[in-house]
Structures are given as C-alpha cells and as structure tokens.
Amino acid sequence: MTVGQTVLGAAPPLGVPLLDAHLVVDRGAFRLDLPLTIDPGEVVALLGPNGAGKTTALRTLAGLLPLSAGHLTLAGRDLDHPGRRVWTPTERRPIGVVFQDYLLFPHLSALDNVAFGPRRHGMNRHQARHRAAEWLARMGLTEHVRRKPRQLSGGQAQRVALARALAVAPALLLLDEPLAALDARTRLDTRAQLQQHLAAHAGATLLVTHDPLDALVLADRLVIIEHGHVVQEGSAATITAQPRTDYVARLVGLNLYRGRATGHSILLADGFRLTTGDQHDGEVFVAFPPSAVALHPGQPDGSPRNTWPATIAGIQRHGDNLRIQLTGPIEVAADVTPAAAAQLRLTPGQPVWAAVKAAETRAYPAG
Template sequence: MSEPAGARLLDAHLVVERGDFRLDLPLTINPGEVVALLGPNGAGKTTALRALAGLLPLSAGHLTLAGREWDHPDRRVWIPTERRPIGVVFQDYLLFPHLTALDNVAFGPRRHGLGRQQARQRAADWLTRMGLAAHARRKPRQLSGGQAQRVALARALAVEPALLLLDEPLAALDAGTRLDTRAQLHRHLAAHTGATLLVTHDPLDALVLADRLVIIEDGHVVQEGDAATITARPRTDYVARLVGLNLYRGRAAGQRVRLSADFGLTTGDRHDGEVFVAFPPSAVALHPRQPDGSPRNTWPATIAGVQRHGDNLRIQLNGPIEVAADVTPAAAAQLRLVPGQRVWAAVKAAETRAYPAG
C-alpha cells in the first residue's frame, strides 16, 4: 500500500496459535477503507475476527487501533472486548429477541455511557438512516431477514466504532433479499469513516463491497490487492476458483509454457522462467474430433463432470491438465456431452494470460 503508516487506523500483526494451527496475518486498514478477508474453510478468517474483537488473545504480534495498543503480548497489553472501539455484525445477527429494534440499537450506546434518552435518540437516528423508522417498535421475530440485518448494522454503527467487523453479513439471506441488502450495505459502508473488515467466503460480496481483498490460506496471506489485480492475476488454485479462472504454473521460454514433461501451452505473452498461465472457462472450446485451423493449443480430454453454471454448463475435464470449460446447453446437446466421453479441448493463445510466478 502507498498510504503512509500514519494514515492507518488499524495496524496489526495477528499471530494466534491454537493446537497445530497458526494464524500469521499482517493487516492494515485506513480510515474509510473496507477490506475483505477471504479464504477457504479453516484458513483462519474466524480466528482473525475473534482476535480483533478481543475474544481471542494474540500469541504474538500486535494490534494497534486508532493510535492505541489493544493487544501486545510482549508488552503484556490486552484490552477486553467491551472496552474496544469496535462494532460487530455477526452472521446470524444475534439481536436480543426480547428487545425492540430501537432498544437493540440503543444497547451499545448505553453500554458506552450515554443516558437512556440520548441512546434511544441515537438509535432512532440510525434506524431512520437504515430506512427502518417504521419498524422501531418491532422485535426481531417480527422483522424480515433484510430488516434484521440492517438493525444489526445500525446497532454496530451506533457506537461510532473505529473498527467495524462484518462476519458473513449476508450469508443468512435468500438470493433476492441478498441483492437489495448488498446494495444498501454498500451505501452505508461508503459513509462509514472508520475502518471496516468484511469476513466472507462469497467473492461477489467481496468484489462489490470491498476496496481491497486479503486472501488467506492455512493462516497466511497468499494474495492481496484490489479486485482488478486479484481477478487478473490469481496466484493460487483457491483464488483462481474464486474468480472463475483456470490456473496453471509452468516454465516459460518465449510464448511456450511447459506445464509438465510432456505438455505445454502457447500463450499470448512472452516470458522466460516460472510463470502462471490463466484463462477463463469460456475460452475453452470442445470438439468431437481434433480441430483444424487457428487454435494453437489442443489436447484430448475426458469429461469428468457436467454442472449447471448460470445460463451455461460447466464441464470438468481430465487429461494432461484438469480444466473447466463453459458451453451453452445447445452446444452440450449437439456434442452429447456426458461424463466419461472423450473430446478435444482447444484454447487460443490470445485467450490466455501469462505472468511471472515470482
């Protein structure tokens, strides 16, 4: 990041050891910035969130927020959750079932020392911002999923947190509600002047809501950057699947990239040395016989699986490389694609991207 260290609202190095697992995550977030933390199950996302919230002490490293140390094991500094300037929206929202929406939102400000009337006024203001003024007297069971999510967000923001933590905030919603709520959440996050960390497994939530993505696997950062950088140049299989690309690593000599002892691809880029090669499933054409003509890359493959993927079918292929191909239902019917069938795969060199692996 080009921002000076002084601009960082959150400056942390989260090291947590739990049994055989070790989280080792450097993390910085600037004022007004939304950072998405992504990774497969078991990567350490929840551990990171719990450490930031003060629910799990660091084993090493440090956590500085708004210029103050909140956790620093070497200096024996640890500030408990209730004294940290944070707001949290949990996956299942965890609204108090016996309180109205208004009192749910007022709960945080009351805990932070505001009087009852002041806290309720702040809560009412936040519910108005969320478009929920008419639902202030309702209890959580009387709210829709999208409404409950907005109450939970209002409750988190009402304490004016330096750090807002969002734990899979849209996961509990159905597809239709999710679309509208994502757009509303994006608007509210854009107005939040503190730092925001979004923990999610959904690439669409991350791409729409976040300014920057941090991707972890096995407790370590494997890639970091804005959405355009991540989607253009994935560096692990998990990231490639996340952004919908086929990804391979090999050794380049000019436009030819050797992926194994007996298989290589011709790419549209020239490199020498270790590179990644990436191309979308839509770039893979399937043929019943070896094609003639323009494709520089053709190979025999066996269909391992056929799945619905949006308006197309996602075909999983085995062969000298494992590859995903997207074809239309009409093309699949014409080719009579079924698991176990032998086909020829083709990718034009111009459809591939090669970039250094170092």
C-alpha cells in the same frame, strides 16, 4: 454526536493506517500469521477457504481470542500486545461487530437492540434511544422500531444489526458473512444498501466473507489467506487479472497453471505444454477463463494453438451456461451453452477434444 461520526480516539497522522495489526495466534497445529492494515474509510475483505484462519482473525480483533505474539493497534492505541503485556477486553474496544446470524436480542425491539450499545457506553436511556432512532431512520427502518426480531424480514434484521454495530461509533467495524443468511433477491438489494452505508463509515471496515461477489462489490482491497498466511493482496482488478493460487483462481473463475516459460511456450509440471500469446522466460502462471475452452467431438483443425484429448468428469449448471469439468493431461473447466452441450451430446465419461487459442490465455511472472 450526530449520526455518521466515528470515535477514532487519538486518530493517526495522515497516511498512517487506522488499524495496524500483526495477528499471530497459535492454536495447536494451526498458526495464524496475518499482517493487516486498514486506512480510515477503507473497506478490506478477508477471504479464504474453510480453515484458512478468517474466524480466528475476526475473534482476535474483537477481543474474543488473545494474540500469541504480534500486536493490534487501533486509532493509535495498543489493544493487544503480548510483548508489552497489554490486553484490552472486548467491551472496552472501539469495535462494532455484525455477526453472520446477526444475534439480535429476541426479547428487545429493534430500537432497544440498537440502543443497547450506547447504553453500555454510558448514555442514559433517553440519549441511547434517540441515537438508536437516528440510526434506524438512516437504515430506512423508522416504521419498524417497535418490532421484535422475529417480526422482521432477513434484510431488515441485517440492517438492525448494522445499525447496532454503528451506533457505538466504532473505529473498526467487523462484518462476519453479513449477507450469508439472506435469500438471493434480498441479498442483492441488501448488498447495495450495505455498500452505501459502508461508504459513509469514517472508520475502518473488515469484511469476512466466502462470497467473491460480496468482496468485489463492497471492498476497496482484498486480502486472501490460506493456511493462516496471506497468499495474495490487492485491488479486485489486480487479483482477478493475476490470481496466484488455485483457490484464488477458482474464486475469480479462471483456470490457472504454473510452469516454466521459454518465449511463448510454457512447460507445466506434468510435462504438458501450453502456447500463450505472452512472451516470458522463467517461472510463470498461465490463466484463461472457462469460456475460452472450446469442446470438439474430434481433434479440431484450424487456428487453436492448444488442443488436447480430455474426458468429461462432471457437468454443472453455471448461470446461463453449463460448466464442464474435464480430466486429461491437465484438469480444466469449460463453459458451453446448453445448445452446444446438446449438439455435442455431452455426458460424464465421454471423450472430447479441448482447444484454447493462445490469444485467450494470459501469462505472468510467478515470482
């Protein structure tokens, strides 16, 4: 087998997902109920706040935690199906895993770390090392094959871990926060390299991450879970355009509210009204970016259709701007330049007026 080939077993027919799973896991008061499909060559990012069930899903797929109900079918083969009393242990699953801390064997060289999986799958020492050398060359690590993990940089260790996972030709590749341990500069370079390697992987890939940028850059599709259930799923463009929960809105950097629309007017739950450029009737979400919020020392005149008094609750640096958290009839985030903040002399506890033009808002059905 050459580098880049993937063992798919009895590969599913065209149009049938490579991974077809319904992960149901009961853990005391918590229940994961996650339908999940991934096509060959597709990268899916699983996102959610702490405690949403991401780690439970990962452990279940890897065979470290059994299903309570549902099924897990990979490449046409049932790996876990409680109703049929089917259970496949971790070592017999065609799955590769890259852990957040990589978990490289500290006493083995990079070459032998990567060769470990093929050896476990029945290759002799020479064959396994040859396979490992191929993968390390593909990762640009030929000069580092004899180094131990402690002699590698963070980015190099991440690539060794990825090579180790791919060297067993997995039908499913699991990535658990694969860039979280890297500093900002290394993360940028490694993300670009990882994107190239994932594009060449013929199997299915599940990326578990907290980082929206990792998800947006690396994944073809996003699945977002909260409290063990899917709350939104789709392409990055769809989700960033129309977030449907507060968590998703924060993830993509939008202010989000839910209310009842009558034409261009939206009545929020607390009685506050927003005017939007879109026209709807019924339950809707309305969203706008923090950059659309203008701050004024007094009540503004002129074109903004939405103005209200607010109080500054907090000020944080956000990229080149300052992110201002406001309380009042609605809680809202506003982005202003440092120059504007200095001119307005913004400080926590200060009263201001907020304004958003109707044309800067987006409204869409909540159903």
